[in-house]
Amino acid sequence: xxxxxxxxxxxxxxxxxxxxxxxxxxxxxxxxxxxxxxxxxxxxxxxxxxxxxxxxxxxxxxxxxxxxxxxxxxxxxxxxxxxxxxxxxxxxxxxxxxxxxxxxxxxxxxxxxx
Amino acid sequence: xxxxxxxxxxxxxxxxxxxxxxxxxxxxxxxxxxxxxxxxxxxxxxxxxxxxxxxxxxxxxxxxxxxxxxxxxxxxxxxxxxxxxxxxxxxxxxxxxxxxxxxxxxxxxxxxxxx
Numbered sequence: 001x002x003x004x005x006x007x008x009x010x011x012x013x014x015x016x017x018x019x020x021x022x023x024x025x026x027x028x029x030x031x032x033x034x035x036x037x038x039x040x041x042x043x044x045x046x047x048x049x050x051x052x053x054x055x056x057x058x059x060x061x062x063x064x065x066x067x068x069x070x071x072x073x074x075x076x077x078x079x080x081x082x083x084x085x086x087x088x089x090x091x092x093x094x095x096x097x098x099x100x101x102x103x104x105x106x107x108x109x110x111x112x113x114x
Numbered sequence: 115x116x117x118x119x120x121x122x123x124x125x126x127x128x129x130x131x132x133x134x135x136x137x138x139x140x141x142x143x144x145x146x147x148x149x150x151x152x153x154x155x156x157x158x159x160x161x162x163x164x165x166x167x168x169x170x171x172x173x174x175x176x177x178x179x180x181x182x183x184x185x186x187x188x189x190x191x192x193x194x195x196x197x198x199x200x201x202x203x204x205x206x207x208x209x210x211x212x213x214x215x216x217x218x219x220x221x222x223x224x225x226x227x228x229x
Contacts, residue, residue, distance in 0.1 A: 033217065042118075042222035043157075043205060088157060100209070101147065101170060102218060104157035 006089055006105040014113050019076040021108040023089035024069075030092050032065055032072050033102070037086045046074075046087075079112045086110070116140065118221035120206050126227045132194040135224045139188070139208030145169075146189050147209075147218060148181060152202035163189060196228045 006023045013019055025032070034046040049056045049065045049072065056063045062075040076083055086109050090102040119138045127133050139146045148160040160179070161171040165186035174181070178197070183189040193200055203225050207218040 035220070042120075043207075043220035045217045045219070048217060090157075100145065101159040101162055101173070102149075102207075103159070104149075106156040 006087070006108045008108060009106065010109045010111070012111040012113065013079055015079060015081055017079055017112075019079050019083070019110055019112070021074045021087055021089075021110070023072045023074070023105055025072075025089075025091045025103070025105075026070065027091075027093065029067075032063075033090045033092065034061075034063060034072075034074050035088045035090060035104075037088065037107075039085070043088070076110075079110075081112050081114045084110060084112045118206055118208050118219050120204075120221040120224050122224060123222065124225045124227075126229065127196055128229050129198055130195045132192065133196055133226060135191045135193075135204050135206075135226070137189045137191070137206030137221060139206070140210075140219055143208035143210050143219070144186065145209040145218075146183060147207040148189070148191055149173075149205045149207065150202050151205070152199070157205065160191075193226075196226075198228050201226055201228045 029051055031048050031050045033048045035043045036046055037043050047058045047061055047063050049063050051067055060077045065072045086107045088104050088107045090104045092102055118140055121136045125133050144165050146163040149157050151157045159173040161174055161181055162169045163183045166183050180192045203223040205220050205223045207220045209218045
């Protein structure tokens with residue numbers, strides 16, 4: 001199975017509510033990143049958390065990383081309709097054995113209703 | 115600073131035809147990656163260039179796919195002959211050197227539909 005598996009696969013909430021997405025991975029990592037893809041657009045980098053960090057904030061985003069459980073969560077607070085998108089976590093390993101490629105999960109489809 | 119650009123944005127071809135996708139990375143970025151997302155599934159790595167050299171092409175699905183990066187600038191990904199299962203969104207990404215296992219900057223993607 002894939003690294004970086006997200007759950008839930010789909011999430012529908014009302015504007016103003018918080019959205020939490022989880023990601024699990026299987027191997028050791030250098031960092032874990034979250035990306036967003038709006039319909040019909042490219043991937044936008046949201047936040048990167050290094051393997052020695054446990055929590056990171058960026059605006060309305062909060063990311064946690066638990067390397068012992070090989071899992072991460074992305075929390076979007078006070079969601080807006082514009083947050084409607086697909087969210088992906090991606091893990092990166094060492095350049096010498098993985099070439100720096102990102103391993104993505106299947107993503108969470110977030111729908112925020114006005 | 116211009117971001118990663120990809121051309122075309124959409125392509126509709128028939129099975130058996132050839133399609134060439136182009137990616138222009140951010141100027142000065144030595145690392146260039148190709149990924150694809152097939153039918154709403156996960157985004158999968160295809161290959162990685164460092165300048166004009168292929169660093170890792172372990173994700174290339176088969177020999178119908180050919181990637182080049184002439185002169186270490188833009189890259190092309192050719193699919194010949196295209197099959198139905200090649201439909202999906204092809205993303206290109208770039209990152210600078212020295213590579214610090216950090217952010218990759220993605221282009222808008224090329225949406226390929228093979229009929």
